[in-house]
Amino acid sequence: MNLVDVVKKIKEKLPVELVADQDNVGLIVGDYDDDCGTMIVAYELNGGVVDEAVNSASNLIVTYHTPLFRAVKSLTSSKSNPDPLLKAAQSRINVFAVHTALDVPSYGLNFDLASRLGLTGVRTLSALSGTLYKIVVFVPADHLDKVRDAMSRSGAGRIGNYTECSFAAEGEGSFLPGEGSSPFIGRPGKPERTSESRLEMVVEKSFAGKVIEAMLNAHPYEEVAYDIYALVNSSVNYGFGAVGELDEPLEVRRFLDRVKKVLGISSLRLSHIPESKVRKVALCAGSGMPFYRDAVREGADIFLTGDVKHHDFREARSGRTILADATHRATEKFAAELLHKILRETFEDRIVVSLSKHEYDSAVIY
Ligand SMILES: [Zn+2]
Structure with missing residues (x-):
């Protein structure tokens, strides 16, 4: 499979373009002319993962963490300090990073963790904003279903657990076909009035291009009248973090034991351990x-994350949400x-997708 098509398919599944403004995701190193038959999936790029790709003749590594986050001015390497990205490039291995594109969907990392911890009724903690468009298109009544279906199939009209959401209102469209035109209704030089439906559907930014292409293909007019509005509504489909409920309230210590077991860790750092239930x-x-702050606003009994600083714990100690x-x-x-x-x-059977065997820990515990 050509790398162009591989990248396209990953972007169709994970909203890479939605998070691209704030995160360095997508194809980090690559040659779009390459063909890929196998890929290796890893938490992040390091020498071990690159060796694994070389030894298994795999020319694509897809990582969760991005190997390039901050601006890079040089890429250098030595025996004592090898650079995995440079090594990947020298070995003609393409590297694609997904990072927050795996965090924000409801089938992503946070909802997965919530489910492993036994939470139900899980929803996004902090919805993305500035990612929703409204597409309005004017369609002759007998083509309304065809256009609506084409837009739905391409990703328009998804609102939470609902799909194919749309609104249509009847009205009258008017136009004057010019010389050289070939109108679907009427003829050149004759003013026309015809009944049309105003069809409205929301779409996430990452699907907009595909939806507009499908809408234009399904529409019978030579020149399609349509508008794209940027919405200030928050997304209902994508966001950071997750919040949900346990079926039964659990003593704080029992819940913490569950967290340790699920994550395979022996300790947790906490702001405080109240004698209450979670x-x-x-x-x-x-x-x-x-x-x-979103967790506090939600009235969560506990907020579980990583990289908490000393002063964050101090501040949280006086609140009811355990940090x-x-x-x-x-x-x-x-x-x-x-x-x-x-x-x-x-990718089903089109590409062999294997999980890296190279475990990586960010810190050594003594
Ligand atoms: Zn991370």
Whole structure:
């Protein structure tokens, strides 16, 4: 499969373009003319993963963490300090990173962790904003269903658990076909009035191009009249973190035991351990402190994340939401496994998708 098509398919499944403004995701190193028969999925890029790709003749690595986050001015390497990205490029291995594109969907990392912890009624903790468009198109009545179906199939009209959402109102369209035109209704030089429907559907930015292409293909007019509005509504489909409830309230210590067991860790850092029960749980894998206020606003009994600082704990101690740090790495423990599952389903038998055997820990524990 050509790398162009591989990248396209990953972007169709994971909203890479939706998060691209704030995160360095997508094809980090690559040659679009390459063909890919196998790919390796890994938590992040390091020498071991690149060696694994070389030894298994795989020319694509898909990582969760991006290997380039900040601006890079040079890429250098030596025996004592090898650079995995340079090594990948020298070995003609393409590298694609997904990072927050795996965090924000309801089938992503945070909802997966919430489900492993036994939460139900899970929803997004902090919805993305500035990602929704409204597409309005004027369609002759007998083509309304065809256009609406084509737009739905391409990703328009998805609102939470509802799909194919649209609104249509009857009205009158008017136009004057010019010289050289070939109108679907009427003829050149004759003013025309005809009944049309105003069809409205919401679409996430990442699907807009595909939806407009499908809408134009299904529409019978030579020149299609349509508008695209940027909405200020928050997304209902994508966001950071997750919040949900336990079926039964659990004593704080029992819930913390469950967290340790699921994440395979022996300790947690906490703001405080009140003698109360936990029912509502908010979480954000990785560095989730930017969403702590959202957890408090939600009235969560506990907020689970990583990378919590000393002063964050001090501040949280006086509140009712327990702040819990299970470490950045442990909260992202299932990232590669989930990415592997999603990509295996996406590519079925067209590409062999294997999970890296190279475990990586960000810090050594003594
Ligand atoms: Zn991370």
